[in-house]
Amino acid sequence: xxxxxxxxxxxxxxxxxxxxxxxxxxxxxxxxxxxxxxxxxxxxxxxxxxxxxxxxxxxxxxxxxxxxxxxxxxxxxxxxxxxxxxxxxxxxxxxxxxxxxxxxxxxxxxxxxxxxxxxxxxxxxxxxxxxxxxxxxxxxxxxxxxxxxxxxxxxxxxxxxxxxxxxxxxxxxxxxxxxxxxxxxxxxxxxxxxxxxxxxxxxxxxxxxxxxxxxxxxxxxxxxxxxxxxxxxxxxxxxxxxxxxxxxxxxxxxxxxxxxxxxxxxxxxxxxxxxxxxxxxxxxxxxxxxxxxxxx
Numbered sequence: 001x002x003x004x005x006x007x008x009x010x011x012x013x014x015x016x017x018x019x020x021x022x023x024x025x026x027x028x029x030x031x032x033x034x035x036x037x038x039x040x041x042x043x044x045x046x047x048x049x050x051x052x053x054x055x056x057x058x059x060x061x062x063x064x065x066x067x068x069x070x071x072x073x074x075x076x077x078x079x080x081x082x083x084x085x086x087x088x089x090x091x092x093x094x095x096x097x098x099x100x101x102x103x104x105x106x107x108x109x110x111x112x113x114x115x116x117x118x119x120x121x122x123x124x125x126x127x128x129x130x131x132x133x134x135x136x137x138x139x140x141x142x143x144x145x146x147x148x149x150x151x152x153x154x155x156x157x158x159x160x161x162x163x164x165x166x167x168x169x170x171x172x173x174x175x176x177x178x179x180x181x182x183x184x185x186x187x188x189x190x191x192x193x194x195x196x197x198x199x200x201x202x203x204x205x206x207x208x209x210x211x212x213x214x215x216x217x218x219x220x221x222x223x224x225x226x227x228x229x230x231x232x233x234x235x236x237x238x239x240x241x242x243x244x245x246x247x248x249x250x251x252x253x254x255x256x257x258x259x260x261x262x263x264x265x266x267x268x269x270x271x272x273x274x275x276x277x278x279x280x281x282x283x284x285x286x287x288x289x290x291x292x293x294x295x296x
Contacts, residue, residue: 006089006100008107013050014057021061023159026122031067040072048084055079056107063111066118073111080104124160127232131239132164135250137182138242140273146172148273149182151248153225154255162232163262165255167225168276170287179246186287188226188280190258196220206253210292224258226285228272231264238266249295259283 005011009018017038024034040058042051059076062068086104090097132138136152149169156163171177171185191211194201198220202208205222212219263269272279279285 006085006096006103008056008060008103011053013053017054017057018061019159021058021065025065025119026124026159028121031065034065035067041075048079048082049088052079052082052084056104059111060107063115064119066115068111068115076111077108080108122160126157127162130155131232131235132242132244133247135247136244137169137179137246137248138166139177139245140242140269142274143270144274146174147176148172148276149177149185149245150228150273151187151250153227153250156229163229164232164235165225165227165229165257165260167227168273169290170276172276176243177245182246182248183290185290187290187293188285189288190224190226190284190286191219191221192224192258194220194222205256207251207293208253210251211254211288214288214292222256223254224256225254226258226283227260228269229260229262230269231262234264238269241266241269248290248293250293251295254293259285 149171150166154165168188
């Protein structure tokens with residue numbers, strides 16, 4: 001069950017469906033194309049629970065875009081009447097079952113009425129004046145006076161949000177580091193099992209063979225960095241805490257997510273890096289020599 005809560009848009013399936021539709025809409029796609037890409041009635045789905053999640057999130061998007069019809073509303077009611085989600089959540093707790101029941105009642109009250117304010121297509125402004133560039137190596141001094149280091153492996157802009165993907169480097173010292181010292185240090189990442197052949201995995205993540213060679217044998221996995229993401233607007237408040245000491249020419253295909261968390265204040269950032277060794281143990285992060293990620 002890949003869902004986090006009882007709300008209509010709450011969990012992987014609901015978010016992928018609702019925002020998949022909205023992204024198409026905001027990109028200028030015709031309404032019929034959206035219906036074709038995200039049909040309300042799916043011929044194949046895993047079970048009644050997942051189908052309800054899909055149908056209700058799809059139905060909400062339809063309603064907001066003025067795509068709701070009497071036939072579609074009847075189908076949504078038919079799916080909801082099976083009580084698949086209510087039963088599933090009630091098996092975990094009575095409170096969650098009642099919560100989903102309340103959510104669905106409010107949902108139907110909403111989509112049964114005509115939408116008098118159709119959602120307008122949104123145009124998201126992209127940040128062009130970045131605080132740091134991709135591949136920047138940044139050092140900063142913690143509250144315990146040690147210097148810590150990270151690398152901005154990627155700047156990700158999506159739906160109006162601009163995030164700097166900052167990956168921890170294991171270097172710590174009371175002395176400010178140089179880029180030459182960082183080249184001899186390690187960076188944090190995680191492996192992700194692949195269900196495909198080695199050839200297919202390598203084709204979908206160019207550069208993964210460098211990590212395979214480092215591990216040895218004939219492994220077959222994807223790689224992702226351990227990322228502490230900071231939004232542009234938040235980083236503006238503590239950008240002066242960081243000093244750029246150089247750049248790493250990281251292989252583009254390896255700039256994927258192994259795990260991701262968010263920080264919005266320097267105090268939280270300081271706490272994360274002060275306790276980095278403990279977090280590595282608790283979460284099973286893996287250390288890799290920085291040199292294997294570099295384009296030569």
